[in-house]
Amino acid sequence: MPASLPSLGSSFFDDIANQSLADIGFAISHALFKGEIPKLALEELTHQAFPFETPVVELEEGRLGILELFHGPSLAFKDVGARYMAALMSYFARNTDKEVNILVATSGDTGGAVAMGFHNVPGIRVSILYPSGRVSDLQEKQLTTLGGNVQAFEVQGSFDDCQALVKQAFVDKELNQHLSLSSANSINIFRLIPQSFYYVSAYGQVRSCGKPVVFSTPSGNFGNLSAGVLAQRMGLPIDHFVAATNLNRVVPTYLQTGSFDPQASVATISNAMDVGNPSNFVRLTHLFGDSFDQLKQNVSGYYFDDEETRAGMKEVFGQFNYVACPHTAIGILGLQRYLNSITKDAVGVALATAHPSKFKPLVEEVIGQSIDVPERLASLASLPKHSTVIPASYSAFKESLLQTAL
Ligand SMILES: *Cc1c(COP(=O)(O)O)cnc(C)c1O
Numbered sequence: 558m559p560a561s562l563p564s565l566g567s568s569f570f571d572d573i574a575n576q577s578l579a580d581i582g583f584a585i586s587h588a589l590f591k592g593e594i595p596k597l598a599l600e601e602l603t604h605q606a607f608p609f610e611t612p613v614v615e616l617e618e619g620r621l622g623i624l625e626l627f628h629g630p631s632l633a634f635k636d637v638g639a640r641y642m643a644a645l646m647s648y649f650a651r652n653t654d655k656e657v658n659i660l661v662a663t664s665g666d667t668g669g670a671v672a673m674g675f676h677n678v679p680g681i682r683v684s685i686l687y688p689s690g691r692v693s694d695l696q697e698k699q700l701t702t703l704g705g706n707v708q709a710f711e712v713q714g715s716f717d718d719c720q721a722l723v724k725q726a727f728v729d730k731e732l733n734q735h736l737s738l739s740s741a742n743s744i745n746i747f748r749l750i751p752q753s754f755y756y757v758s759a760y761g762q763v764r765s766c767g768k769p770v771v772f773s774t775p776s777g778n779f780g781n782l783s784a785g786v787l788a789q790r791m792g793l794p795i796d797h798f799v800a801a802t803n804l805n806r807v808v809p810t811y812l813q814t815g816s817f818d819p820q821a822s823v824a825t826i827s828n829a830m831d832v833g834n835p836s837n838f839v840r841l842t843h844l845f846g847d848s849f850d851q852l853k854q855n856v857s858g859y860y861f862d863d864e865e866t867r868a869g870m871k872e873v874f875g876q877f878n879y880v881a882c883p884h885t886a887i888g889i890l891g892l893q894r895y896l897n898s899i900t901k902d903a904v905g906v907a908l909a910t911a912h913p914s915k916f917k918p919l920v921e922e923v924i925g926q927s928i929d930v931p932e933r934l935a936s937l938a939s940l941p942k943h944s945t946v947i948p949a950s951y952s953a954f955k956e957s958l959l960q961t962a963l
Pocket residue numbers: 633634635666743775776777778779780781782829830884910911
């Protein structure tokens with residue numbers, strides 16, 4: 558966590574209605590990193606990281622909006638963190654002749670965002686480990702078709718095997734003498750900080766209605782929700798948060814009972830949120846001064862099973878003609894439940910974490926209609942896959958890594 562957070566002041570928030578995500582990102586980064594990175598370089602790298610926007614689509618005026626976070630290259634919100642981190646790392650690596658090697662294990666979405674975020678970034682090489690046969694076809698294409706500085710290791714094992722290989726590499730003294738290794742997983746604070754920018758952008762887009770603003774975040778590891786709280790700590794006047802989950806409900810349960818009880822994860826149709834022991838939970842509680850009462854006053858938790866999720870997707874489509882991915886539907890359901898439970902008039906913003914076409918077969922089955930796949934995803938289907946197949950053995954991984962990286 559940053560040792561201290563800048564206070565942005567109310568005049569900052571008066572001024573954001575027409576600013577781009579990149580402008581907002583630059584202003585906040587400047588307040589955070591004053592002196593560490595020259596202003597011009599910082600401006601350039603934030604604009605490089607965010608060539609897209611995060612628009613709020615209003616479903617009900619002054620009542621319910623959807624913050625679309627899927628307009629980046631991999632069509633999920635993880636692009637925001639991955640691209641910002643890539644831009645910063647390449648800045649700090651600019652004067653070293655030793656390449657930085659990013660190692661990342663993925664069960665699906667993270668790998669695509671990281672691969673695309675770091676693709677062609679000078680001074681950086683990316684090795685992505687994924688479990689063979691256990692990611693969707695399009696997810697695999699996102700990892701294996703880029704080439705260049707991105708190498709995909711197709712591991713004959715599970716996601717846990719991939720993660721174990723990465724962890725072992727980080728503590729391998731010999732390997733670390735040869736390679737400069739770094740991680741890009743979601744506990745890295747540089748993936749979290751930029752996610753606060755879109756809460757600010759969304760606030761700027763809805764503030765003219767003059768009502769208190771509530772955000773609902775579909776959550777797994779709770780990085781995304783923690784980033785919202787980070788924005789609140791920097792002064793963004795967020796009235797309340799909704800933590801919406803699937804059956805992996807340790808945080809909603811905690812909010813109800815006060816006892817945090819990690820579980821083995823349960824498989825659901827909103828699989829990017831199948832997390833039984835959220836790695837950002839400690840950050841979330843820390844941001845509320847480790848006070849359960851503070852957390853409870855600011856965050857309400859709701860969870861939904863697969864049947865409710867499907868019904869939610871169907872209803873959102875029927876009522877608003879809006880197609881939501883299963884994760885997004887859970888955010889909307891949580892928001893509606895919270896808004897119906899309070900007496901004051903508030904505007905709710907639900908975060909849309911992925912484009913529905915990333916879950917095309919499921920979405921089409923639920924809404925009973927075919928949906929379009931954006932060109933940048935569709936075009937991947939015909940590209941050839943390049944992966945290095947390895948057994949789930951550390952010596953095989955190390956040998957292969959050294960061979961390609963040196
Ligand atoms: C990663 C992911 C989530 C969960 O985000 P956290 O920051 O881990 O809580 C939700 N939806 C989608 C589509 C994701 O890829």
